[in-house]
Amino acid sequence: MSERGPGFVWLLAPHPGRVRAMPLSAGGLLGRGEEASLRIDAPGVAPSHAKVELVGKGPGLPAEIYITDNGTPSGTYVSGMRASRTVLAEGDLLRVGAAIALVVERDVGSYDGAVIEEGGLVRGPRSRRGFFAAVERAMAEPREGRRAVVVAGLPGSGRRTIARRIAEAWAAPIYGEEGQPLAPEVELLSIRDEDVEAAVAAAAARGAVVVRGLERAPEPRRAALARALEKRRTVPVIALVDDPAWALPPDLDPLFGHRVDLPSLEQRREEIPSIVRHRFERRGVVGNRLSIELYEALTRAAWPGELAELVDCVDKIAASHASEPRLGPEHLVRPLSRRGGRVPAKAPTDDAQNEVDRIRAALVEAKGSVAAAARALHLSRQALYREAARLGIDIRRTREDGAA
Numbered sequence: 001m002s003e004r005g006p007g008f009v010w011l012l013a014p015h016p017g018r019v020r021a022m023p024l025s026a027g028g029l030l031g032r033g034e035e036a037s038l039r040i041d042a043p044g045v046a047p048s049h050a051k052v053e054l055v056g057k058g059p060g061l062p063a064e065i066y067i068t069d070n071g072t073p074s075g076t077y078v079s080g081m082r083a084s085r086t087v088l089a090e091g092d093l094l095r096v097g098a099a100i101a102l103v104v105e106r107d108v109g110s111y112d113g114a115v116i117e118e119g120g121l122v123r124g125p126r127s128r129r130g131f132f133a134a135v136e137r138a139m140a141e142p143r144e145g146r147r148a149v150v151v152a153g154l155p156g157s158g159r160r161t162i163a164r165r166i167a168e169a170w171a172a173p174i175y176g177e178e179g180q181p182l183a184p185e186v187e188l189l190s191i192r193d194e195d196v197e198a199a200v201a202a203a204a205a206r207g208a209v210v211v212r213g214l215e216r217a218p219e220p221r222r223a224a225l226a227r228a229l230e231k232r233r234t235v236p237v238i239a240l241v242d243d244p245a246w247a248l249p250p251d252l253d254p255l256f257g258h259r260v261d262l263p264s265l266e267q268r269r270e271e272i273p274s275i276v277r278h279r280f281e282r283r284g285v286v287g288n289r290l291s292i293e294l295y296e297a298l299t300r301a302a303w304p305g306e307l308a309e310l311v312d313c314v315d316k317i318a319a320s321h322a323s324e325p326r327l328g329p330e331h332l333v334r335p336l337s338r339r340g341g342r343v344p345a346k347a348p349t350d351d352a353q354n355e356v357d358r359i360r361a362a363l364v365e366a367k368g369s370v371a372a373a374a375r376a377l378h379l380s381r382q383a384l385y386r387e388a389a390r391l392g393i394d395i396r397r398t399r400e401d402g403a404a
Contacts, residue, residue, distance in 0.1 A: 029048055030051070030052055030096065031045060031046055031047050031050070031070075032046070032047055032049070038052060040096065043097055043098040044074040044096070044097025044099075044292075045074075045097035046070065046072040048070050049069070049070060049072050049096050050068060050069050050096060051067070051070065052065065052066070052067050053065070053066045053067075053068070064087050064088075064369065065087065065089075066085065066086070066087050066088070067085070067094065068085040074096070074097050076096050077296075078092055078094055078095075078371075078381075079092050079093050079300065079371070080093075080296070080300065081381060086370075086371070086381075087370070088103045088371070089103065089375075090103060091104075091375070095292065095296055097292075098292045099292070100292060100296055102269060102299070131260060131262055131263055134260045135162055135165065135166065135260050137258060138166055138260060140169075146255070147170045147234075147235075147236040147257070148229075148236070148239075148255055149237075149239070150214075150258070151238060151239065151240055152242075152244045152246065152262065153262030153263075153264075154242065154244065154262075154264050154306050155242060155306065156305045156306030156309055157262040157263075158306075158308075159240050159241075163210065166238060166260075167208055167236060167238060170208075170236045172207050172208035172236040185211070186200055186209060186210065186212070186225070187199075187212050187213055188212065188216075188217035188221050189212075189213035189217060193221050193224050196221060196224035196225050196228055197227070200228035200229065200232070201228070207236070209232070209236070211225065211240070214239045214241055214252070215243045222251065222252060223251060226251050226255060229255050237255070237256070244261055244264075265303045265306055265310065266302075266303075272298060272299045272310065273295045273298075273299055275310065275311075276295060276298050276310070276314055277290065279314040280317075283314070283315060283318035283319070284318070285327070289325065289327055290327050291326055291327060291328040293328050294327055294328050294329055294331070297329040297332070297336060298313070298314075301336035302337035303337065304337055313334075317331055317332065317333060320333055355387070356391050356392075356393060359373070359393055360393065362376045363395070370384060370385075370395065
């Protein structure tokens with residue numbers, strides 16, 4: 001494990017906007033004492049709180065990350081469950097005292113920094129070096145004099161906000177001060193092929209062309225759009241795409257100089273605590289009123305509505321409980337979606353043997369990691385252990401088979 005390799009990203013929620021990376025190469029003893037190699041100075045963290053180990057499984061196999069609590073009064077929690085010794089996997093949320101951490105199996109060398117909110121767009125330090133760098137390139141570097149960009153992201157991820165920022169940089173007033181559209185959007189899915197030219201002309205006359213439905217439009221309609229845009233090379237064009245995995249076809253690729261891919265909250269979950277604190281403070285709720293359990297609950301949630309849903313949830317908590325001295329999960333205005341809710345679970349079966357095979361297959365596929373198998377089955381660890389006991393599955397033996 002290199003210094004910039006996989007490891008923990010500690011999200012020190014009590015500290016404003018602070019995200020701190022702690023590579024596992026520094027691993028060993030976790031705590032607030034001088035001898036701790038992973039030092040966390042937060043309330044409730046013992047001087048020698050827990051031990052972190054990398055355990056090799058054999059030649060050519062990745063090491064597993066184990067954490068062992070040292071019998072502390074406050075305990076060590078992994079994804080909401082108190083643990084004495086357990087294996088950690090990508091995406092697990094770890095809580096010790098008043099600090100939480102996310103396990104990430106990627107570069108942890110670029111997380112330091114504060115959260116920023118501009119024009120409704122909230123982004124943390126990693127996003128500034130990631131997707132927002134692409135936004136800045138689009139604003140500053142029109143390709144061959146053509147101001148055209150594809151903004152791709154899930155609904156609620158901030159596509160319209162990004163479009164507005166880019167348009168403002170291009171001096172193309174497509175939105176007014178209150179966010180109302182001033183340029184009619186070209187909805188490719190709701191117009192006929194022969195009407196595309198007129199729709200593009202009407203939008204261009206207002207200063208910019210905003211296109212929706214590009215990724216699902218039939219080929220003749222896309223061809224009509226390409227012809228209409230080719231006639232107006234100086235008019236700014238912004239395509240809003242709902243499918244982040246969609247790639248521009250060859251006939252449209254030359255028309256767009258840039259592409260901005262907005263990551264989902266699932267892909268930047270480590271920024272959620274900073275975003276939460278920042279948004280609460282914007283609503284007049286100081287950070288010391290937020291419990292670590294609330295940070296944990298909001299970070300673990302699925303957020304199928306993306307950033308817009310998270311911000312709306314925080315705003316409603318702040319408005320509904322303005323006089324509460326301390327805010328926790330009990331103050332949520334509605335239940336949170338379980339993490340992984342965007343991925344449909346497999347259909348249940350009445351055949352017990354099929355259930356046994358499914359659980360065993362998940363454990364083998366996860367190379368014996370109960371946490372990873374539980375996520376694949378859309379269960380909590382505790383629920384997976386209960387199901388295994390009900391069906392007579394020896395998890396220890398099945399884990400050994402998976403590791404082998």
